[in-house]
Amino acid sequence: MKTMIKQVGVAFICFLMISCKTSTTQELEQANTNVQTVDPMIVKNEEIVNVALVYLKEGEEARFEEYKQKGGTILEKYGGKIERIIAPKMLAKGEIALPDEIHFATYPSIEVFNKFNEDPEFIKIRNEYAMPAIKDISIFTSKNTNFKFERETGDHTKTYGVALIYFKEGERYVKQFEEYHDDVCKIMPEFGTHFERFIAPFQSKGSVEMPDEIHRFYFDSMDGLQQMGTDERMQALFPKRDEALQNLYFFIGEASL
Template sequence: MKYLKTVTSIALTFFLLSSSNSKAQEKNQLNNNSKKTEKMETKNKEIVNVALMYIKKGEEERFEEYKRKGGAILEQYGGKIERIIKPKMLAEGEMDLPSEIHFATYPSLEVFNKFNEDEEFIKIRNEYAIPALKDISVFTSKNTNFEFKIEKGDKSKTFGVALVYFKDGEQYEKQFADYHDDVCEIMPEFGTHFERFIAPFQSKGSVEMPSEIHRFYFDSMDGLQQMGADERMKALFPKRDASLKKLYFFIGEATL
């Protein structure tokens, strides 16, 4: 339990980096309906689809076949399955632990829509994915305008995925801006690396659409624990906690 609390405190710190979002953007992100203006903005930009997959017991091989066949068609459209993470624990929030969390990329929203309308893909989805899954929540996302160094981890690393929900109000955006620069300077000292920092604009499923989704990895669990004990980080926690409405934070292993 002590370890879990430490990991949770550390995890919450990373989400301070979202201070660059505007108030209007935050409101759009919290709306589960697709917005026309958002679609216009993302038309010619990379799209990242994030899916929480809940696989039925005994249907794992069928789902693996779906990934193989569906992934091959995705590549024909210039997309790819970028990362698959198997959560080992939910360090913050309350929900059933997904079997897998998928991150798939598409060159544009137009390509994303064409892929999902592909007759062969629909056939594969109906034959393999639908019978194998008991539940799924999907978030279609765009890259945020936050500037940070994107790094890629290997499968030996421990990965974190966070669904972040911010409170409404300009005062919370100002809170993030006040300490966000300090957090950016501290985290690299402890071997924390960001892979993705995206903002959903439409969703399907039972899980509420988050304001942002963060994906990162750690060089070591020792570094992760040391960062949680750092006095500079601890000093930021109260301001951080006051700005968050809700958070789901998964820790797991990458299979891709």
């Protein structure tokens, strides 16, 4: 993976422009009181995707692995699952500390999501394994967007991209990005880019500001991405993209699940 990243070059970084301090447990809990939310009734009976940027304390990887196994077992009892775990290897856009892991967990509904988080057994496991292992965490509870696309599913052998997207204020910029995105999505599959998730957070917890959208996709090859970054059609669309966005964090990494 590291060799592949070195081969990416400036053209790849140009393309990707599309789409920490140590804390005690008490400090972590205090940081996590920074909550942004909207009425969860807007997603009643809809699938929920929870996204977490996880920063681990040094030497606590094994404890956190045990948390994932034990917590995942309980999650499955509620009809949910850990859908994807990505270990970022580089930040292609933005200024933010690189998380150790990015988690995507799915739930049948917001009601199930809330019941799971109130489960006494899960709370016990979280307090015993997760809290001592985590240095910092930001969580975005999300719903599916109305963007229509052919969803494909990769595997742990693929290279993944995760984009946290922040629009400039004003409906015109949202519409402009949608138009840009419709155009690039017609081009990107030609170069082996596949789309897994397009979701919109409606509540968040932690120090990272809640994005307007989160996109996840995977790549067949880095060579294909380099070629796409220099494609004339893509180059012509970049100014439209840049004008619409206030901020963008773009992570590239490997999937462990």
